[in-house]
Structures are given as structure tokens and as C-alpha cells.
Amino acid sequence: MIVYEFKVKGKGSQYNAIDEAIRTSQFIQNKCLRYWMDNEKVGKNELNKYCAVLASEFPFADELNSMARQSAAERTWSAIARFYDNCKKKKKGLKGFPKFKKTCRSVEYKTSGWKLSPNRKAINFRDKKHIGTLKLKGTYELNYYDLDQIKRVRIVRRADGYYAQFAIDVKVRVETEPTAQATGIDLGLKFFIADNKGNVEECPKFYRKAERRLNRANRKKSKKFNKSAKPQSNNYRKARNRYARKHLRVSRQRKEYCKRVAYSVIQSNDLIAYEDLNVKGLVRNRHLAKSISDAGWSTFRQWLEYFGFKYGKVTIAVPPYNTSQNCSKCGKKVKKSLSTRTHVCPHCRFVEDRDVNAAMNILKLALSTVGHTGTYAWGDLPN
Ligand SMILES: [Zn+2]
Structure with missing residues (x-):
């Protein structure tokens, strides 16, 4: 499996739609975790089935592509499985009991709910979240691969914009001469x-080298914070973003x-x-x-x-x-x-x-x- 990442370009309304899809994915992950905590003998399959229940109960969950819903349930399951694994191995210290997500930054689609443009420079998300067509900016070439090799598409939000990751099923093993070392x-x-x-x-x-610059940006952010303002001012949000970008760097x-x-x-x-x-x-x-x-x-x-x-x-x-x-x-x-x-x-x-x-x-x-x-x-x- 290799992963290619592109920056995506769209309109403000499309970014809002992505945020909404991410929120829904987080909602499903948390609901699945709650379901596992409250019921006995809940496994991967039960969580997958539970996705359908959520979709029938919550209209906004229904709007997200069904495989993207499953993908969210699988994320929760992998956190649970890791916890079980740590317990089985008797890992020292905390066993990593799965936590509820507060700041999810990505939503993952599998093989449906999206389509690449003929020249593969744009991607169209077709579920009822109405993300629409996003341009793909990057130097990778998706044309080398068959469409059915693309197993997953993930949209990630970062301080400097939105990114699309394509997980492509290719044999990555490379034969090399032994070094005898x-x-x-x-x-x-x-x-x-x-x-x-x-x-x-x-x-x-x-980090140490950037610390002074980071602290300065953090102070600027704090100065713009207003306790009684809700929501915070645009200037605050800008300063917060500048700070986050510096961390990203x-x-x-x-x-x-x-x-x-x-x-x-x-x-x-x-x-x-x-x-x-x-x-x-x-x-x-x-x-x-x-x-x-x-x-x-x-x-x-x-x-x-x-x-x-x-x-x-x-x-x-x-x-x-x-x-x-x-x-x-x-x-x-x-x-x-x-x-x-x-x-x-x-x-x-x-x-x-x-x-x-x-x-x-x-x-x-x-x-x-x-x-x-x-x-x-x-x-x-x-x-
Ligand atoms: Zn000695």
C-alpha cells in the first residue's frame, strides 16, 4: 500500500461540507464506542451493522456515504482491538482504553462515494454531504494506477488547508542487493x-529552534482572545491559524x-x-x-x-x-x-x-x- 497526498482546492462552501462530513464521521466513531461500552459482546461486525441503525436514526449520518460510515466504525474498532491487544500482551502501564474523539480531522471514504475526473486532476464526492468537485494539487501521477487499486480516499484538514490522501494497493516491496551489514x-x-x-x-x-517564534505567535493569539466574545473575532481566528501553521511547519x-x-x-x-x-x-x-x-x-x-x-x-x-x-x-x-x-x-x-x-x-x-x-x-x- 502506498499513499499519495494532494492539496485540494474548492470553494468555501465545499470546505464547510468537508467539515460537516468530518463531524459526522466523528459522531459515528463516538456512537460506536458508546455502543461497545454499553453492550456485551460487540465485535467488528456488530459495529458495522450499528452504522445502518445510526443512518436510519440520524438524517445527517444517512447523508454520509455508507462505506464512509463503515470506515468510521472500523476506526473505532481498531482502537478497541489495540486496547484488547495491549491487555492480552499485559503491556505495562496504561492499556490505552479507547477515548471519545473531540477533534477529529479527517473523514475516510473507501471505494465508493467518489469519482476521479477523466484526467485525474480532480475528485468528485457524490454523497449527500455535497462536497462536490475538488481540484487536486500535487506532483503525483494517479494515471499510472487502475481505479480499482485505489482502496481508500481520506480528506484531512490541517491548519493550512485540506488534503486528499489516496491509499493505493501496489506491491511496495523493492528487491535490493544485500549489504552484509x-x-x-x-x-x-x-x-x-x-x-x-x-x-x-x-x-x-x-522545536527548540522554533520555540521563540512559536511563543511569540502564541502570545499574539492570546492577546486577541476575548473572554466574553462568542464566537471569537476574526482576528483571533487568524492569529490562531498563524500559530497552528507554525506548529505544522x-x-x-x-x-x-x-x-x-x-x-x-x-x-x-x-x-x-x-x-x-x-x-x-x-x-x-x-x-x-x-x-x-x-x-x-x-x-x-x-x-x-x-x-x-x-x-x-x-x-x-x-x-x-x-x-x-x-x-x-x-x-x-x-x-x-x-x-x-x-x-x-x-x-x-x-x-x-x-x-x-x-x-x-x-x-x-x-x-x-x-x-x-x-x-x-x-x-x-x-x-
Ligand atoms: Zn567490560
């Missing part, structure tokens, strides 16, 4: 990644960076081992929270597993257990605080950078098959 990588705050051969990549810190930079690093790691190795970090758990440490969120490890990992899948490479996540403490030469534990940058082993006199030593341990762990193979879930998009 295996690597362990350690994700850190000083170095974004350090590998077992001593290669390091500095953290780019996109930072997250795009981070994504591009993660993608590039993941790609190059995959290209130069056959086996890649990394730590199975619980990023959410780490972010709770408030002293490091900003830096950790800024690093984008989970985005990096998603891309790593995606490219691993695409290029037929092995990706292995190992449990993060003492990888930075143990000596990678003799295996003995050498205690060090977070600020100790160098690993000096009193037992075997092995000296190495702290993160590089950790990377060596990670590779060792992976090769002794302690880890589990990272799997790229079909159709799930890396962000």
Missing part, C-alpha cells in the same frame, strides 16, 4: 541516533528529517536493531518531556519499519533493559548517571561513547533473538 542503533537526546560502529547523528531540535520538518535518516539506515544495512522504547512513558518525565517529544523517535521508528518492509530488511525492537548501563564487551553492569557521556569499564577496560556502547548492546540483544520483529501494519500511514 547489521546495525544496532541507540536513540538519544544528544545524538538523535548512534550506531554500534560509532556513527552519530546530532539531534536537529526543530515544525512537525513537517521533523517528519522529513526522520524519514531521511530512516531511509539511509535501511539502505545501508540488512538488519536493524533498536530499542522498544515506551515513548509515552518517557514523556511523563517533565524535565525531559519537551526534548523527547521534539526528538520524534516514534515517527522515526514508524518510518524505519515502513522502509524495512518496503526494502525487505529485518527490523528488530529489543526490550530497553540496561542497554546503556551494561558493558558491551564483557557484559558486566557499569552504573552511570544520565550526564556520564563515556562508558569506561573497570572490569575489562573498554572505553566507548555511552550511546555507541548502548548501540552495541542493542545489536547483541537483537542477534541473540531476544527482541521481536518490528512489523509495519498494512495500510497504516507513518506520520
Whole structure:
């Protein structure tokens, strides 16, 4: 499955129609979650059937294409399934009980309810939400594919406009020459990644660098906020949008960076081992929270597993257990605080950078098959 994204252009009334479709999708997702919570033995099929009930009960739900309704129910189901899975695996900490959605940003259609124009530069949504025809702006070429290869179409709202994503069913596996290299990588705050051969990549810190500009935009937004005004003024909304766009820019930079690093790691190795970090758990440490969120490890990992899948490479996540403490030469534990940058082993006199030593341990762990193979879930998009 590959995904192409286009910016879409339409009239203001069409954007309103998209917002309305997104709201309906969110409504169905929340209703399905409530239905699952209130009834026993509700599975995927029951939720799908429940969509029809909702459509007969609520006219605005009926206006949304029937497969788009199902798609909303499936989204809820995947959140429930993930929760069940975490419970089964006895995952530590919170199990991720599904939550009600408040700020849904997208609506997903499947194979009906839309039609591409003959030259495939525009898409027409034909359900009773009356979104109509939207122009597609982007450099991708949809003409290469058969229409029945397009399995899903998603409309996404962002601070700078609306986008259409096409999930296209093609074999993405690419045959590559073996590199005869295996690597362990350690994700850190000083170095974004350090590998077992001593290669390091500095953290780019996109958020930290943009922080002053972001704060300024945030202050401007707050100044325009009026407690008693409802709705807020246009100037407030504009300032809020400017602020959101600045955030969008930072997250795009981070994504591009993660993608590039993941790609190059995959290209130069056959086996890649990394730590199975619980990023959410780490972010709770408030002293490091900003830096950790800024690093984008989970985005990096998603891309790593995606490219691993695409290029037929092995990706292995190992449990993060003492990888930075143990000596990678003799295996003995050498205690060090977070600020100790160098690993000096009193037992075997092995000296190495702290993160590089950790990377060596990670590779060792992976090769002794302690880890589990990272799997790229079909159709799930890396962000
Ligand atoms: Zn040692």
C-alpha cells in the first residue's frame, strides 16, 4: 500500500461540507464506542451493522456515504482491538482504553462515494454531504494506477488547508542487493541516533529552534482572545491559524528529517536493531518531556519499519533493559548517571561513547533473538 497526498482546492462552501462530513464521521466513531461500552459482546461486525441503525436514526449520518460510515466504525474498532491487544500482551502501564474523539480531522471514504475526473486532476464526492468537485494539487501521477487499486480516499484538514490522501494497493516491496551489514542503533537526546560502529547523528531540535517564534505567535493569539466574545473575532481566528501553521511547519520538518535518516539506515544495512522504547512513558518525565517529544523517535521508528518492509530488511525492537548501563564487551553492569557521556569499564577496560556502547548492546540483544520483529501494519500511514 502506498499513499499519495494532494492539496485540494474548492470553494468555501465545499470546505464547510468537508467539515460537516468530518463531524459526522466523528459522531459515528463516538456512537460506536458508546455502543461497545454499553453492550456485551460487540465485535467488528456488530459495529458495522450499528452504522445502518445510526443512518436510519440520524438524517445527517444517512447523508454520509455508507462505506464512509463503515470506515468510521472500523476506526473505532481498531482502537478497541489495540486496547484488547495491549491487555492480552499485559503491556505495562496504561492499556490505552479507547477515548471519545473531540477533534477529529479527517473523514475516510473507501471505494465508493467518489469519482476521479477523466484526467485525474480532480475528485468528485457524490454523497449527500455535497462536497462536490475538488481540484487536486500535487506532483503525483494517479494515471499510472487502475481505479480499482485505489482502496481508500481520506480528506484531512490541517491548519493550512485540506488534503486528499489516496491509499493505493501496489506491491511496495523493492528487491535490493544485500549489504552484509547489521546495525544496532541507540536513540538519544544528544545524538538523535548512534550506531554500534560509532556513527552519530546530532539531534536537529526543530522545536527548540522554533520555540521563540512559536511563543511569540502564541502570545499574539492570546492577546486577541476575548473572554466574553462568542464566537471569537476574526482576528483571533487568524492569529490562531498563524500559530497552528507554525506548529505544522515544525512537525513537517521533523517528519522529513526522520524519514531521511530512516531511509539511509535501511539502505545501508540488512538488519536493524533498536530499542522498544515506551515513548509515552518517557514523556511523563517533565524535565525531559519537551526534548523527547521534539526528538520524534516514534515517527522515526514508524518510518524505519515502513522502509524495512518496503526494502525487505529485518527490523528488530529489543526490550530497553540496561542497554546503556551494561558493558558491551564483557557484559558486566557499569552504573552511570544520565550526564556520564563515556562508558569506561573497570572490569575489562573498554572505553566507548555511552550511546555507541548502548548501540552495541542493542545489536547483541537483537542477534541473540531476544527482541521481536518490528512489523509495519498494512495500510497504516507513518506520520
Ligand atoms: Zn567490560
